Amino acid sequence: MPELPEVETTRKGIKPYIQDQRVTKLIIRQPKLRWPIPLSLHDMQGQKIRSVKRRGKYLLLETDQGTALLHLGMSGSLRVVDADSAHEKHDHVDIVFANNKAIRLRDPRRFGALLWTVDDPLQHKLIRSLGPEPLSDAFNADYLFKQSRGRTVSIKQFIMNGHMVVGVGNIYACESLFKSGISPKRSAGKVSKKRYETLVLMIKEVLADAIEQGGTTLKDFVQAEGKPGYFQQQLNVYGRMDDDCLVCGSTIKKITQGQRSTFYCGTCQR
DNA sequence: CCCTGAACCTGACCGC
DNA sequence: TGCGGTCAGGTTCAGG
Numbered sequence: 001m002p003e004l005p006e007v008e009t010t011r012k013g014i015k016p017y018i019q020d021q022r023v024t025k026l027i028i029r030q031p032k033l034r035w036p037i038p039l040s041l042h043d044m045q046g047q048k049i050r051s052v053k054r055r056g057k058y059l060l061l062e063t064d065q066g067t068a069l070l071h072l073g074m075s076g077s078l079r080v081v082d083a084d085s086a087h088e089k090h091d092h093v094d095i096v097f098a099n100n101k102a103i104r105l106r107d108p109r110r111f112g113a114l115l116w117t118v119d120d121p122l123q124h125k126l127i128r129s130l131g132p133e134p135l136s137d138a139f140n141a142d143y144l145f146k147q148s149r150g151r152t153v154s155i156k157q158f159i160m161n162g163h164m165v166v167g168v169g170n171i172y173a174c175e176s177l178f179k180s181g182i183s184p185k186r187s188a189g190k191v192s193k194k195r196y197e198t199l200v201l202m203i204k205e206v207l208a209d210a211i212e213q214g215g216t217t218l219k220d221f222v223q224a225e226g227k228p229g230y231f232q233q234q235l236n237v238y239g240r241m242d243d244d245c246l247v248c249g250s251t252i253k254k255i256t257q258g259q260r261s262t263f264y265c266g267t268c269q270r
Numbered sequence: 271c272c273c274t275g276a277a278c279c280t281g282a283c284c285g286c
Numbered sequence: 287t288g289c290g291g292t293c294a295g296g297t298t299c300a301g302g
Contacts, residue, residue, distance in 0.1 A: 003295060034278070034297080057296075074296050075280075090280085109279045111296060126297090153273070162297075169295055218295065219282085238295095259275070261293085277299080284292085 002072040004134065004167025005210035006221055006229065007057045010078050013224025014103050015052040017080045018061070021097040022048045025083075030092040034073060034113040037093070041116040044068055044095070056130050056166030060121050061095075067121040068095075073111030079104050080224045103224075131165040134203050139165055141197040148188040148196070157258045158188035159203065168203060171216055171238045174263045176203040178237045183269045184262045185255070209234065237263040 002010070023044050031037040047063035054060065059078075061068040072078070083102045087094070093105040093114060105114065117124050132138035147164055148155075158164060160173045168176065177184050179202040182195055191199070215221055215229030218239070222228060236246055241254035245265040255262050 006295075032279095071296080073279095074294070107279095108281065109294085109296095111278065113297095151272080157273095160296095171295060216295075221295075258273095260296095272302105274302085275300095278297095280294100282293085284290105286289090 002057060002076065002215070002221065003169030003172050003210075004054075004057060004207055005172070005213075005231065006215035007054055007059060007072060007167075008211050009215040009223050009229060010072070011052055011054045011059055014078060014080055017099070017101050017224075018049045018095075018097055018103060019052055020048060020050075021099055021101075022046065023063075023095060024098050025094075025096040027094040027096065027102075028092070029087070030090075030110070033092065033107065033110050034071070035115065037114050038116055040066075040118075041068065041114065043116065043118075049097075055122065055127055056133070056162060057169075058127060062121070066116055066118040069113065069115040069117060069121060069124060069126065070105070071113040071126075073107060073109060073113070075109040075220070076105060076107035076112035077220070077222050078224060079106070079222060079226060129163055131161070131163050134165050134167050134207055139200065139204075141193060141200045144200060145191075145193050145196045148191060151188040153188055154184060154257050155182060155186045155188045155191055155199075156184035156262055159199070160258075160260075165203070167207065170260050170262075171218075171235070172203070172206050172210065174238045175236060176206045178264060178269060179206060181269055183266075184257060184264050237265060239263065 047065050051062045059070040081104045083096045083100045090108040091104050091106045094102040096102040159168050180199045210231040213231035216231040217228035240252045243252050248267045250267040
């Protein structure tokens, strides 16, 4: 489910409820996520949330004693609920706060993660080697062009690689390439500098627009307060196989790249 | 280092 | 209604 805009939407949604709030209780109904939830996470109890940050698709809940790292995987969502409200299937964790609110992690497929680190979270193994934030100045055409030289992978898989740039998942990779007029099949190493200029701009534009719209709700993404996102109304190619291209009218195609579906317009994208 | 494909897991949907 | 196959918004890891 969640790419960067959905995670950022979630971050913004939970922050007002938990910033400076003290964790009173941790309820772990299912510890088996991508990795087991560590017992040390209980050290979070009694701590105040000092900041609610995001790095790539990871949420960082910082306290004085350590930081919770939270990833939503493919099917995860976080909602703010009343602490005593009834949980449903796949509601694996509640982090309960002194204000009687809780953030509740639901993740049917359990590809998400919830970890605890007492060290600098940015130096954590999973975070350390991540590429730049797509909306930062560090993510620019010079950088991406240099990284791409000599690489034979498709441009689509290249921009989805979190070590190159974080946060660009399957939907927004497809959409950014469409807006850039670049074929998803082209080798990353053969894309010109000029086209990387465009691509970087389009990635930034698509992600920023999606954040403004509260993310994309395909089936079950919800914001922290339970509302869906609205960016799906602006999708040009994702999920539109056999539909007409909104720009040129030709038929949108679907192929598989790196075990993921890619949607594109063979006329607009070269 | 680079690339590819398996693995992790559940649920929805489709065709028979 | 049931059954099997396919697909799904992510990422790590093993092997070549």
